[in-house]
Amino acid sequence: MRHPFKGWIVVAAIFIQLMTSSGLAFYGLAIYLDALTDERAFTTTSVSLATSMFFVVSGVVGQLVARLLERYDVRLIVAAGGAVSSLSIYLLGSVDTVAELYAVYLLFAVGFALVGLIPATTLVTRWFQVRRATALSIASTGLSVGAFTLSAPASALINDRGLADAAPVLALIYLVLTALVVPWLWPSPESRGLAPDGKATEHASAAAAADGIPYDQAIRTRFFAVLAAAFVLAMGAQVGGLSHIANLGSERIDRAAGATALTALALGSVIGRLIGGILADRLPLIRLAAALSVGQGLALIGIGLADSRVALAVIAFLWGTTVGNLLMLQPLIVAAGFGVLAYPRLFALLSLIVTAGVAGGPFLLGFLRDQSSYQTSYVVAGVLSFAAAVVFTATRVPRPSPETVAA
Numbered sequence: 001m002r003h004p005f006k007g008w009i010v011v012a013a014i015f016i017q018l019m020t021s022s023g024l025a026f027y028g029l030a031i032y033l034d035a036l037t038d039e040r041a042f043t044t045t046s047v048s049l050a051t052s053m054f055f056v057v058s059g060v061v062g063q064l065v066a067r068l069l070e071r072y073d074v075r076l077i078v079a080a081g082g083a084v085s086s087l088s089i090y091l092l093g094s095v096d097t098v099a100e101l102y103a104v105y106l107l108f109a110v111g112f113a114l115v116g117l118i119p120a121t122t123l124v125t126r127w128f129q130v131r132r133a134t135a136l137s138i139a140s141t142g143l144s145v146g147a148f149t150l151s152a153p154a155s156a157l158i159n160d161r162g163l164a165d166a167a168p169v170l171a172l173i174y175l176v177l178t179a180l181v182v183p184w185l186w187p188s189p190e191s192r193g194l195a196p197d198g199k200a201t202e203h204a205s206a207a208a209a210a211d212g213i214p215y216d217q218a219i220r221t222r223f224f225a226v227l228a229a230a231f232v233l234a235m236g237a238q239v240g241g242l243s244h245i246a247n248l249g250s251e252r253i254d255r256a257a258g259a260t261a262l263t264a265l266a267l268g269s270v271i272g273r274l275i276g277g278i279l280a281d282r283l284p285l286i287r288l289a290a291a292l293s294v295g296q297g298l299a300l301i302g303i304g305l306a307d308s309r310v311a312l313a314v315i316a317f318l319w320g321t322t323v324g325n326l327l328m329l330q331p332l333i334v335a336a337g338f339g340v341l342a343y344p345r346l347f348a349l350l351s352l353i354v355t356a357g358v359a360g361g362p363f364l365l366g367f368l369r370d371q372s373s374y375q376t377s378y379v380v381a382g383v384l385s386f387a388a389a390v391v392f393t394a395t396r397v398p399r400p401s402p403e404t405v406a407a
Contacts, residue, residue, distance in 0.1 A: 005198035006186070007127035011139045013184035014120045017078065018142035020177040021115045023150025024170055025085060025108065026143065029054065030246040030262060031155045032092060034255065035163045036101070037247065044247065046098055048366025050105045051243050052359040057109035058116065059355030065118050066348035074119050074187045081114025082178025086171045093167025115178065118351065121331035122344045126188045129196045133332055137277020140328045144273060144320070147266025155246070155259040212341020219349060223337055226395040228350055232357035234293050234326055234388035237381040240361025241300050242323070248303070248374045249312055257309045261316040268320025276325035280332055289329050290392035296322040297385030304378025330354075336397050
């Protein structure tokens with residue numbers, strides 16, 4: 001009797017890993033911003049700048065993570081990241097000064113890079129070729145699930161106990177969940193005597209060797225440059241909006257409204273990502289990215305204009321259907337265009353470049369809010385997303401061969 005392909009066990013482990021890092025870090029940043037500005041003497045701008053620094057540092061550390069993945073077992077890297085992230089959340093409960101806040105966010109960024117998308121998508125890329133989009137859509141759905149399984153309860157816990165008392169509990173949850181999944185993050189199918197997608201082992205080495213563009217050649221292509229520019233705009237708008245949505249809801253209505261909007265966004269992301277995984281196997285990836293950027297832009301403007309609990313939740317849900325898919329398309333497009341040969345380093349470099357948008361987004365929206373209003377902030381974010389759609393249309397995914405990519 002044929003046993004199920006072990007790659008799906010890895011996908012399940014990655015799902016929980018990303019659920020944890022997303023729920024208590026990525027989406028959690030919006031909750032921490034709300035708590036820090038409400039309970040402590042921090043301005044929206046100062047915490048927004050700390051959030052921006054978080055993404056810059058995680059992007060820089062991602063370059064190191066990519067190289068570590070080529071030399072060490074991914075399980076060691078993720079275990080270290082889980083420990084560092086857990087410690088950071090614990091320390092966040094006791095920060096009182098801006099210097100302490102930035103120090104903790106710097107440490108948190110290191111942990112986030114070690115457990116985040118670079119090791120996760122590298123594993124999926126190694127384990128799957130034919131069903132890569134489906135596997136990645138399932139694994140990365142953990143990012144969205146984390147918002148309502150971890151972020152929403154975390155928000156309620158902080159609201160009930162305060163950040164100081166809630167932080168140790170959240171830190172312990174992070175540590176336990178990481179420990180549960182690490183043993184199942186097998187570094188490659190070859191390490192288990194298998195081949196990608198469960199193919200015969202004897203075909204694995206030849207296929208792996210042929211599938212890929214050298215790093216130095218790939219980064220000089222026009223395709224890589226256009227891809228990076230488009231995702232800087234799209235992800236800057238997205239992360240900027242995400243980092244402030246809880247505070248926007250709290251400011252316009254109440255803290256529960258902000259948490260509800262975040263949960264609705266995550267639910268939309270779950271549904272949209274599962275559908276997107278099917279579409280990504282059938283539609284041109286660049287055109288799909290452009291369409292999603294337009295949808296995101298419309299939703300961001302809608303968030304900026306929403307003035308009721310229901311409107312905020314509904315628009316957040318619609319926005320969520322684009323959020324997860326734009327994030328999922330980054331590794332898919334890199335793998336489709338350049339193959340798996342230099343994937344960790346290429347995806348890490350793209351992530352670092354995109355960090356310019358990811359880091360600038362929260363600060364830009366926070367600054368515009370302090371100078372004007374959240375309406376202005378989110379309208380500007382929507383325009384940036386429209387610009388991303390325009391840039392996406394300037395390229396297409398090439399075949400993963402040196403001749404085609406260079407062209």
